[in-house]
Amino acid sequence: MKKNSLINQSFQNAKNEKRPALLTYTVAGDFTKKKSLEILKSISNYADICELGFPHNTPIADGGQIQTSAYRAIKNGVKINDVFSIVSNFKKSKKNKPIILMGYYNMVYQYNENKFILKCKKAKVDGLIIVDLPYPENKKFASKCKRNNINFIQLISPTTSKSRLTKIVNDSHDMIYYISMLSTTGGKLKVSAKEIIKQYQKIKNHNKSKNVVIGFGITEKTIESLKKADGLVVGSAICKEITRSIKKRQNAVTNVINLVKKLKNKIK
Amino acid sequence: MKLKKKIPLIDQHDKFGFWGGKFGGNFIPETLKKPIEDLTKEFEKLRKDQKFIKKRDFYFKNFIGSPTSFIKLENLSNYLGGAQIWAKVVSEANGGAHKIYNATVHALICKAMGKKYIIGDTGAGYAGKMLSMAAKKFGLKCKIFMGAKDIKRQKPNCDAMRKNGAEIVPVYSGSQTLVDAVSECMRYWVSNCDNTHMCVGSTVGPNIFVKICGWSTAQISRELKAQLKEKFKKVPKKLKLINCVGGGSSAYGFWSEFIDYDKKHIELIGVEAGGPKKSLLHAAPLSRNAKIGILHGAASYVCQNNEGQIHETESISAGLDYPGVSPIHCFLKDTKRARYTYATDEEALTAYQLVTKFEKLNPSLEPSHAFAETIKIAPKLSKNTILIVNSCGDAKKDRDILKERLGKN
Numbered sequence: 001m002k003k004n005s006l007i008n009q010s011f012q013n014a015k016n017e018k019r020p021a022l023l024t025y026t027v028a029g030d031f032t033k034k035k036s037l038e039i040l041k042s043i044s045n046y047a048d049i050c051e052l053g054f055p056h057n058t059p060i061a062d063g064g065q066i067q068t069s070a071y072r073a074i075k076n077g078v079k080i081n082d083v084f085s086i087v088s089n090f091k092k093s094k095k096n097k098p099i100i101l102m103g104y105y106n107m108v109y110q111y112n113e114n115k116f117i118l119k120c121k122k123a124k125v126d127g128l129i130i131v132d133l134p135y136p137e138n139k140k141f142a143s144k145c146k147r148n149n150i151n152f153i154q155l156i157s158p159t160t161s162k163s164r165l166t167k168i169v170n171d172s173h174d175m176i177y178y179i180s181m182l183s184t185t186g187g188k189l190k191v192s193a194k195e196i197i198k199q200y201q202k203i204k205n206h207n208k209s210k211n212v213v214i215g216f217g218i219t220e221k222t223i224e225s226l227k228k229a230d231g232l233v234v235g236s237a238i239c240k241e242i243t244r245s246i247k248k249r250q251n252a253v254t255n256v257i258n259l260v261k262k263l264k265n266k267i268k
Numbered sequence: 269m270k271l272k273k274k275i276p277l278i279d280q281h282d283k284f285g286f287w288g289g290k291f292g293g294n295f296i297p298e299t300l301k302k303p304i305e306d307l308t309k310e311f312e313k314l315r316k317d318q319k320f321i322k323k324r325d326f327y328f329k330n331f332i333g334s335p336t337s338f339i340k341l342e343n344l345s346n347y348l349g350g351a352q353i354w355a356k357v358v359s360e361a362n363g364g365a366h367k368i369y370n371a372t373v374h375a376l377i378c379k380a381m382g383k384k385y386i387i388g389d390t391g392a393g394y395a396g397k398m399l400s401m402a403a404k405k406f407g408l409k410c411k412i413f414m415g416a417k418d419i420k421r422q423k424p425n426c427d428a429m430r431k432n433g434a435e436i437v438p439v440y441s442g443s444q445t446l447v448d449a450v451s452e453c454m455r456y457w458v459s460n461c462d463n464t465h466m467c468v469g470s471t472v473g474p475n476i477f478v479k480i481c482g483w484s485t486a487q488i489s490r491e492l493k494a495q496l497k498e499k500f501k502k503v504p505k506k507l508k509l510i511n512c513v514g515g516g517s518s519a520y521g522f523w524s525e526f527i528d529y530d531k532k533h534i535e536l537i538g539v540e541a542g543g544p545k546k547s548l549l550h551a552a553p554l555s556r557n558a559k560i561g562i563l564h565g566a567a568s569y570v571c572q573n574n575e576g577q578i579h580e581t582e583s584i585s586a587g588l589d590y591p592g593v594s595p596i597h598c599f600l601k602d603t604k605r606a607r608y609t610y611a612t613d614e615e616a617l618t619a620y621q622l623v624t625k626f627e628k629l630n631p632s633l634e635p636s637h638a639f640a641e642t643i644k645i646a647p648k649l650s651k652n653t654i655l656i657v658n659s660c661g662d663a664k665k666d667r668d669i670l671k672e673r674l675g676k677n
Contacts, residue, residue, distance in 0.1 A: 057442060061455070132565070137294065
């Protein structure tokens with residue numbers, strides 16, 4: 001893997017500005033292929049790293065908001081190759097903005113692991129999160145990613161044991177994703193910010209050089225309290241905003257930009 | 269890929285939980301790693317603990333009502349000619365289906381782990397009903413996840429669940445059937461795994477759930493083996509064990525003691541749900557050659573499109589209406605130990621009518637699929653061939669569907 005990946009650089013930039021990096025999550029093809037690219041492009045003016053979900057219809061770790069977005073995208077006919085073309089198009093104008101694809105393993109498996117990684121490389125995908133491919137099952141896949149200069153992002157949760165945590169951190173690449181609480185995505189934050197930061201710190205203590213982000217349950221209301229982290233991920237809140245805008249027949253793109261701006265202001 | 273002898277099939281997986289190197293495993297979010305590891309340790313400890321085994325056997329006998337009877341279907345055999353047709357009437361078990369075995373064991377494990385809440389998924393409503401019964405018996409709080417479509421079509425079982433004090437959580441996502449119920453149940457567990465135990469209703473899901481369920485339903489074949497020796501003095505020379513397959517828990521339970529036998533001696537036949545005759549949708553991943561995919565934490569043959577999106581399925585039988593299947597059945601298919609076929613909705617209904625016309629037996633729509641295959645093959649076989657059907661569920665729950673499809677009943 002390249003020493004200074006775009007992902008690393010983004011964290012460095014945020015650090016230089018003395019703030020956490022802002023990571024956004026949207027679903028590719030939500031609510032149309034064109035609109036999702038438009039949303040991605042416009043929020044990337046404020047977000048440091050963009051996560052893009054490739055939708056699956058049996059998402060066992062996602063809450064209602066992201067499920068709704070995923071079903072909407074699938075209904076609109078989005079296919080894996082569309083996801084790659086969205087990324088390629090995005091990178092044409094935003095070549096320095098890191099993109100992380102996120103999804104479930106069956107999609108990768110059906111596409112074929114090697115083919116999937118090659119496609120990622122060609123589209124200039126910077127990182128991958130595969131929700132249901134945990135350590136150590138992900139070892140082979142993670143090293144394949146590494147060889148192709150793609151960051152495989154490991155997840156750590158409050159239930160991760162101490163010995164497991166050490167192994168996962170050792171095996172991780174540039175970024176680690178800490179799941180704030182026992183929840184699917186978009187749940188209400190049921191743990192105090194203090195407790196979350198304490199757990200976060202445990203990961204940091206293992207290896208200061210790894211960028212650790214916190215996700216799950218992060219909204220306009222909660223984001224400020226977790227400012228200490230290297231990065232913060234907001235997903236469900238954005239998906240919810242898209243759903244709300246469609247229902248109210250408002251401009252989803254504008255509404256989402258406004259939300260992301262607000263999120264950014266909270267952590268400046 | 270090879271089966272080992274003298275080792276229960278549920279234990280023939282590698283260290284990553286795969287049978288035959290590719291079926292099963294643990295495709296789960298990080299949050300579930302720890303609870304699944306804890307459950308695995310607990311189960312491995314309990315199954316070696318004589319006190320626990322005694323307890324299990326006590327409840328199997330006194331709560332479930334083991335052994336269930338093994339009877340000859342004399343009239344049906346005479347009518348069809350050819351092979352002798354027998355039935356293992358597992359629907360006599362408390363609650364009316366084999367699901368009670370798994371539910372009881374999970375409730376006992378939940379107790380042993382000191383958890384007060386138990387959750388489960390259900391399709392036909394049997395797994396849910398049985399879990400609610402076991403929860404009531406052992407003083408556990410119970411939540412059942414069930415597709416909104418299934419709640420409508422399996423009302424009698426829903427009434428039973430509520431009567432037992434369980435909360436039914438309707439699932440409105442996707443096709444609103446079993447596949448979505450399992451997803452929602454797993455999501456709930458992700459969020460509440462610190463104080464809640466999850467029961468997966470069949471031999472599907474992450475590795476440990478396949479094992480616990482198979483270990484529980486194996487009681488069926490232990491009983492059958494003894495009953496065969498009682499009736500025939502030894503295991504008959506030409507034997508075929510016919511079972512419906514949705515997730516595959518009753519089939520595994522029915523077969524587990526007989527897997528080591530040569531298939532020319534004891535043939536294992538699994539019958540999947542072919543769906544409506546003219547429909548393209550079905551729930552038969554094994555017999556209609558679905559590709560391997562990952563569903564609910566395990567790799568198995570799965571009805572899906574080339575992108576990996578899981579297909580909606582369609583079957584008259586809610587209990588078989590599932591796009592995936594147990595990894596152990598995939599293993600039995602690929603090693604050619606078992607043969608898998610399917611019956612359509614119409615064939616299952618016809619079989620139901622024929623069985624109930626000739627016998628004092630009221631098989632639900634799930635085992636009616638197994639009877640459909642039995643009726644098809646029996647006339648072509650010799651008199652000394654013994655066909656045994658696992659009549660694993662009672663048709664009470666299908667009251668409304670049978671009325672709609674067959675008129676008065």
